[in-house]
Amino acid sequence: MSRSLHRRDFLKTSAALAAYGALPAVGRTASPGSKLRTAHVGVGGMGGSDLRSIASHPQVEVAALCDVDSARLEAAAKLFPQARTFRDYREMFAAMGDKVDAAAVSTPDHTHAPAAMTALNHGKPVYCQKPLTHEVHEARQLRLAAAEKDLPTQMGIQVHAHPAYRRATQMIQDGVIGKVSRVLAWSNKNWGYDGPAFTKFDEVPETLAWNLWLGTAEERPFKKSVYHPGSWRRLVDFGTGTLGDMGVHIFDTPYRALQLTAPLWARTTCREPTGVGHPEKNTVEYEFPGTQYTTSTMRWSWFDGADAPPPADKLGLPEGFKLPGQGSLFVGEGGSLLLPHVSEPQVFADGKLREVTRPEISPLNHYHQWVDACLGKGEPSAHFGYAGPLTEALLLGVVANRFPGQKLQWDADQLQVTNLPAASELLRKTPREDFAVKGL
Numbered sequence: 200m201s202r203s204l205h206r207r208d209f210l211k212t213s214a215a216l217a218a219y220g221a222l223p224a225v226g227r228t229a230s231p232g233s234k235l236r237t238a239h240v241g242v243g244g245m246g247g248s249d250l251r252s253i254a255s256h257p258q259v260e261v262a263a264l265c266d267v268d269s270a271r272l273e274a275a276a277k278l279f280p281q282a283r284t285f286r287d288y289r290e291m292f293a294a295m296g297d298k299v300d301a302a303a304v305s306t307p308d309h310t311h312a313p314a315a316m317t318a319l320n321h322g323k324p325v326y327c328q329k330p331l332t333h334e335v336h337e338a339r340q341l342r343l344a345a346a347e348k349d350l351p352t353q354m355g356i357q358v359h360a361h362p363a364y365r366r367a368t369q370m371i372q373d374g375v376i377g378k379v380s381r382v383l384a385w386s387n388k389n390w391g392y393d394g395p396a397f398t399k400f401d402e403v404p405e406t407l408a409w410n411l412w413l414g415t416a417e418e419r420p421f422k423k424s425v426y427h428p429g430s431w432r433r434l435v436d437f438g439t440g441t442l443g444d445m446g447v448h449i450f451d452t453p454y455r456a457l458q459l460t461a462p463l464w465a466r467t468t469c470r471e472p473t474g475v476g477h478p479e480k481n482t483v484e485y486e487f488p489g490t491q492y493t494t495s496t497m498r499w500s501w502f503d504g505a506d507a508p509p510p511a512d513k514l515g516l517p518e519g520f521k522l523p524g525q526g527s528l529f530v531g532e533g534g535s536l537l538l539p540h541v542s543e544p545q546v547f548a549d550g551k552l553r554e555v556t557r558p559e560i561s562p563l564n565h566y567h568q569w570v571d572a573c574l575g576k577g578e579p580s581a582h583f584g585y586a587g588p589l590t591e592a593l594l595l596g597v598v599a600n601r602f603p604g605q606k607l608q609w610d611a612d613q614l615q616v617t618n619l620p621a622a623s624e625l626l627r628k629t630p631r632e633d634f635a636v637k638g639l
């Protein structure tokens with residue numbers, strides 16, 4: 200697919216080319232045997248799972264694999280021996296050019312935007328893990344770039360397709376509990392670190408290209424069990440704490456069901472910032488403008504770590520009711536709806552469980568939905584036009600935990616915390632020069 204071709208033009212061109220039997224890969228819906236050639240950035244951990252799920256689509260051919268850890272790259276290459284392998288995604292996109300049609304990004308959070316924007320700049324549709332980005336500004340830029348280029352995108356929130364979550368969305372929109380005035384959402388996971396800055400460093404493992412792993416972040420020595428793999432989540436320079444990690448999944452259904460937009464403000468209760476890790480426990484309050492499914496305004500309260508789950512009394516639940524470790528509770532004018540994480544919704548009114556009609560929900564494969572869209576069929580439901588504003592709202596809470604107790608007044612149009620310039624400065628970072636990407 201030509202880099203400058205927009206999708207609508209592209210599909211038109213595909214139809215014209217089909218007449219001559221010569222089709223580029225993306226959009227070849229007319230030819231059932233055609234393949235979508237994919238490139239994957241980050242193929243260990245969740246990236247391995249994303250790779251297998253995307254490749255399980257019968258029209259996918261894995262063409263390129265990229266990982267900064269050669270051990271993880273080799274393990275993935277064993278599964279897809281025909282794919283070319285790379286350590287640096289910039290080299291991969293430059294070398295593969297029109298030999299790949301679409302890209303998946305499953306790296307640590309701080310590399311989502313640079314890798315995804317590089318793919319978009321090369322005209323590739325993108326699947327990108329959650330949260331969409333590490334910085335608020337990056338989420339805005341990815342959304343705008345995907346819209347401008349009219350490319351199919353999907354954020355990696357597979358629960359968005361889960362029948363229980365879609366059923367809850369439908370029940371809320373059908374008015375099962377009336378208009379919603381408040382949502383409580385929580386995760387008892389602890390992806391924070393309250394300790395001091397690190398000392399005593401370790402040799403970089405032979406398999407790891409540490410400078411590439413750091414990417415846009417400032418250089419620093421390596422330390423075992425702190426960054427790679429997985430532990431980066433706890434650290435402000437790389438991850439987004441429990442709110443960014445689990446909040447995206449748990450925020451998703453209320454955000455979608457209530458058709459929320461940008462919050463009016465956010466305020467966190469947590470320890471003072473250390474500049475190193477995210478807080479180990481954290482409570483964030485937001486207020487959103489009202490929508491057709493809410494009262495005139497809507498309060499949203501998030502609880503994580505040892506702050507989760509929140510106290511269950513005064514919520515209209517049966518006496519002594521124990522909330523699950525992760526989930527959300529919609530409080531409506533006519534009762535409340537509990538949505539335990541990845542489990543069926545339950546409705547309560549007057550302190551009792553209430554039997555309600557449950558809408559039928561058809562199965563949906565979140566990964567294949569994106570592949571199909573790349574092939575010209577349908578639209579992904581967690582595209583960047585949806586995932587961008589959801590991520591912006593969530594990351595505002597992450598910024599707020601650097602200013603505990605202060606209400607951050609949010610102007611989403613201007614992308615500014617209007618009452619606290621120091622918070623506005625945390626919406627955007629300056630990348631290391633070598634890793635700067637056009638558009639971010």
Ligand SMILES: NC(=O)c1ccc[n+]([C@@H]2O[C@H](COP(=O)([O-])OP(=O)(O)OC[C@H]3O[C@@H](n4cnc5c(N)ncnc54)[C@H](O)[C@@H]3O)[C@@H](O)[C@H]2O)c1
Nearest residue numbers: 241243244245265266267268271305306328329355428429
């Ligand atoms: N949707 C879900 O349910 C779910 C679950 C787990 C993780 N995730 C998301 O997946 C992403 C990865 O998380 P993880 O737990 O697998 O982390 P991880 O650290 O275990 O794995 C990251 C992988 O990316 C590779 N990598 C790191 N930097 C890279 C770069 N610049 N270029 C290429 N490869 C690079 C690493 O070597 C590793 O193989 C995160 O964004 C996380 O939020 C989503």
